[in-house]
Amino acid sequence: MSEHGLQAVVEPTGEDELSGYLDLLAAIGQDFAMSLDVDETLRISLTRIMDYLDAAAASIFLLENNDTEIVCRVSVGASDITGLRLKYGQGIVGQSIAEQASLMVRDVRSDPRFNRSVDEKTGFTTRSILCAPVSVNDLYLGAVEVINKRGGDGLFEESDRQALRALAASAAMAIRNATLTRSLIEQERVQRELELVAELQQSLLPKPQPAPFPVHGINMPARTVSGDFYDYFALPDGRIYFDLGDVAGKGVQAALLMAKASSLVRCLGKTVHDPGTLLGMVNREICETAARGMFVTMVVGLYDPATGRVRLSNAGHEPPLHLMPDGHFDNFAAEAPPVGVSADLFPEGKFPETEFELGDGSLYIFTDGMTEGRVTGVGQLGIDGVKSYLTDFADLPIEERLEVLANKFIEPGVPLHDDLTILVLEKRD
Amino acid sequence: MEHEVREEHGLSIAAFRGDIDFNTSPEARRVLLELVENRQDLMVDMSSVDYIDSSGVASLIEAFQSAKTTGSRFGLVAVSPPALRVLQLAHLEKVLPIYDSVAAAADA
Numbered sequence: 001m002s003e004h005g006l007q008a009v010v011e012p013t014g015e016d017e018l019s020g021y022l023d024l025l026a027a028i029g030q031d032f033a034m035s036l037d038v039d040e041t042l043r044i045s046l047t048r049i050m051d052y053l054d055a056a057a058a059s060i061f062l063l064e065n066n067d068t069e070i071v072c073r074v075s076v077g078a079s080d081i082t083g084l085r086l087k088y089g090q091g092i093v094g095q096s097i098a099e100q101a102s103l104m105v106r107d108v109r110s111d112p113r114f115n116r117s118v119d120e121k122t123g124f125t126t127r128s129i130l131c132a133p134v135s136v137n138d139l140y141l142g143a144v145e146v147i148n149k150r151g152g153d154g155l156f157e158e159s160d161r162q163a164l165r166a167l168a169a170s171a172a173m174a175i176r177n178a179t180l181t182r183s184l185i186e187q188e189r190v191q192r193e194l195e196l197v198a199e200l201q202q203s204l205l206p207k208p209q210p211a212p213f214p215v216h217g218i219n220m221p222a223r224t225v226s227g228d229f230y231d232y233f234a235l236p237d238g239r240i241y242f243d244l245g246d247v248a249g250k251g252v253q254a255a256l257l258m259a260k261a262s263s264l265v266r267c268l269g270k271t272v273h274d275p276g277t278l279l280g281m282v283n284r285e286i287c288e289t290a291a292r293g294m295f296v297t298m299v300v301g302l303y304d305p306a307t308g309r310v311r312l313s314n315a316g317h318e319p320p321l322h323l324m325p326d327g328h329f330d331n332f333a334a335e336a337p338p339v340g341v342s343a344d345l346f347p348e349g350k351f352p353e354t355e356f357e358l359g360d361g362s363l364y365i366f367t368d369g370m371t372e373g374r375v376t377g378v379g380q381l382g383i384d385g386v387k388s389y390l391t392d393f394a395d396l397p398i399e400e401r402l403e404v405l406a407n408k409f410i411e412p413g414v415p416l417h418d419d420l421t422i423l424v425l426e427k428r429d
Numbered sequence: 430m431e432h433e434v435r436e437e438h439g440l441s442i443a444a445f446r447g448d449i450d451f452n453t454s455p456e457a458r459r460v461l462l463e464l465v466e467n468r469q470d471l472m473v474d475m476s477s478v479d480y481i482d483s484s485g486v487a488s489l490i491e492a493f494q495s496a497k498t499t500g501s502r503f504g505l506v507a508v509s510p511p512a513l514r515v516l517q518l519a520h521l522e523k524v525l526p527i528y529d530s531v532a533a534a535a536d537a
Contacts, residue, residue, distance in 0.1 A: 248483040250451075293458070293491025297519060316519035334520040341490055342524050368483075 021163055024052050025170050038178040042074040042171065046144070049167050050077050053160050055146040057124070060134065060171065061086070061093050062142035070094055070142060079124035079147065091115040096131035096143045102168075103131045104161045130156045132168035136176050144168045194224040197255055201225060204262055206232050208399065211428040214303065215242045218402040220369075220409075222416035227254030228367050229262040230423045233269065238305060241269045244423045245298030246317065246367040248338070253294070261286065261296045261339065275300040275313040279339065280349035283315065287343035295340035299332075299365050303358065303425055310363065310425070313353045315339045318368055323390050324361040362426040364390060369420035373409045381408075398424060432460055438535035442506070444474035449485030457485060461492035468501050472534045476507035481515050493525055502526075506534050 028045045042060055050058040057077030061070040070093065072084040089098040092113050096103045106128050108114040119126050127148050134141045146164060149156050198221065205219055215232040227247035234240050243265045247254040264282045272278045279300050286296065297317035303310050312320065316338030319331035335352040336345065346352070366386070375381055381389075389408065393401045402422055409420055430453035431446045441464050449457050464471045473489065475481075489505070496503035504526035508516065516522045528534035 246483075248487045292494045293487045295487065295490055316521065318518070334518065337520045337524045341494075341521070345524070 020052065021166055024048055024167065028167065028170050028174070031174075038175060038182075039074055041174065041178070043076060045167075045171060045174070046074055046076045049144070049164070050146060052167075053130070053146050053156070053163065054149055054151045055130070055156075056148035056150055058144065058146040059093075060142060060144050061097070062134075062175075063088070063097065063140065067140075070097060073142070077147070079122045079126075081118060081122065084118065086115070091118075092129050093131050093143050093145045096133055096145075097140065100133045100135065100140065102133065102161050102165045103129070104156050104158070105129045106155045128155050130161055130164055132161070132164040134168045134172040134175065136169075136172045139172075139176065141172055141175055144171060191224070194252070197252060198224045198226075201229075201255060201259065204229065204231075204259060206230075213240075214305065214428055215240060215423065215425050216398045216402060217244070217421070217423040218406050219421045220406055220416060220419065222369070222419050223250065225252060225255040226419040226421075227258050228369070228419040228421040229258045230365075230421055231262055231266055232423075233266060235270070235273065239273070240303045240305065241265075241275075241300070242303065242365075242423060242425060243269075243298060243300040244317075244365045244367070244421060245296045245339075246369075246419070246421070247294070247296050249294065253291070257286075257290055257294055257296060257340075260290075261298065265298075265300060269300075273302065274350075274353075275302050275311050276351040276353040277349075279313045279315050279336070279351040280346065283339045283345070283351070284343050284349060286340040290340050295338040297334075297338040301363075301365075301425070305427075308358050308427075309355060310358050311353050311355045313351045315351060316341075318366065318371060320363055320365040321387065321390065322356065322358075322361050322363050323387075323394065324359065327391060329387055329390075330356070358425065358427065360427065362390075362394070362424055365423045365425075367419060367421045369409070369416065369418035370405075370422060372418060373420060374417050375408050376411050398426065398428065430456065432457070434460065434464065437531050439470070440502075440531065440535055441469040441471045442474050442531060443471060444477065446477040448480040449478060449488065450480060450482045451484045454482075454484040454488045458488035458491060461488060462495060465492050465495045465499060465501060465503065468499050470502035471496065472502075472504050472506045472528070472531060474507060474531070475505050475512050476509055478509050478512045481512045486515065486519065486521065489525065490521075504528055504534055504537075506531050 059075035
């Protein structure tokens, strides 16, 4: 719809006409108030306008295709031209829209702007045309056109032109309101569906486990749905699998891949007790089936409480940090690219692993929502900021610690910069 | 982000300048995929890339994967230090062919 600067103005010429307009305006207003079906309501209103002006036919043209075309949306009376498509500015109706002017052509035969091809197709004979732009302030929607006055000398009068301008303004308001209402309903529907996706995502995250279970996690989506995930589950022999991932991209596409990646780890992890081999299998599956350019950075680990040893495989993810009781940090940089980039990477498809002693330290795995997250008064936290927070809050109980850390990134009224997910592994009594 | 496409040493060179991020990566993706779909051997000149985020990396990966299926060459040349850090963090420098210069890519 165009934006220019005209407004349809009611210019009644006499008392009788005024009361006529007002009755008709009131009737049209009620038509629109009662219905969300714009086409049907336009048809009813257009019939009222046609009858009021004693015309043989009437139609409403609306701008389409970035205002390059005008299309007859509704047509009533002797000549049905619904669906007729004209170029912007074409014909008398096109000129009425382009110039935002109400036009009256008393005898079209002598007017070069008149487009005869329509009459040739319909078999209808157009004699006179009255057009008025349909617009609300700066929002240009189209035009209403009435054809051939039936009574008298068959020609429209100046008072008809002014009446049509007023009626067109009322139609414009109604079309705009109905369009706004429809888009609001659509937005609400999309939002409801996103909330269902978010609910499903939350159900994929593991439930918190009480001590002595050694893993705890937190996830805060930046929008309704998230591309981050974490999971943990115990094997029958007591070892514990844990994983955390971040899908490149946002929105529903990322949410779907997140669901797939996390389900693959959980399902394969029950039989494949080897993080590197497991990541290799997930990689091949995702390379085979995910859309090109979609990838997941992820870390998968297997912790054995009996020995205190951790086996870790990192596919393109931010290095996990191992904080020792003396305040020293070890980090485990990625030794493989993210999952989903290339299927044929390592011999036998096994991703590299590292093994270390957890000791009395804490292993933190987190997404870039933490390193790139913004904290009030600090700005982007960066890896040094993350380390400093982890040191500061090391003495808090595990659940409270993750809450406090995550809350550092929350500023009332400001959406999160990115999804934020943190997972911690440590011995608990 | 700005870009230009040129021919050098028999290779198509797509040079990007500025940030390849969530807002600009769709444009980078369009440029790269169009060249790859024309089965041209493509090198991305990243000497003037100030910043690249995961959506920018995703555009490179998608072009790399598409080039694999069409059988044409794809690689990065003269990657700026900030962009290289991002690629190294994700260990992607081991997957995406990276060359010091267009001449080095042509000789490879």
